[in-house]
Amino acid sequence: MTYRTGATVVDTRTGEVGEVVAEHGDHTLLRPCSAAAPAWWCPTAALRLARPHERAASA
Numbered sequence: 001m002t003y004r005t006g007a008t009v010v011d012t013r014t015g016e017v018g019e020v021v022a023e024h025g026d027h028t029l030l031r032p033c034s035a036a037a038p039a040w041w042c043p044t045a046a047l048r049l050a051r052p053h054e055r056a057a058s059a
Helices: 052-058
Strands: 008-011 016-024 027-032 040-043 047-049
Touching: 008 027, 008 052, 016 040, 016 052
Parallel strands: none
Antiparallel strands: 008 016, 008 047, 016 027, 027 040
């Protein structure tokens, strides 16, 4: 599955919530919802859409 730029997703490996910035091959670049953390690459297969309560908690 692919995700649109700007979608809020969860990295199921870590539980971190991030916003989709870009995709390259089978990896997706995520920007953390908390400004203090660095962006990270995640295998696209390890992502799922964030639930409403996860989006609210990450804001």
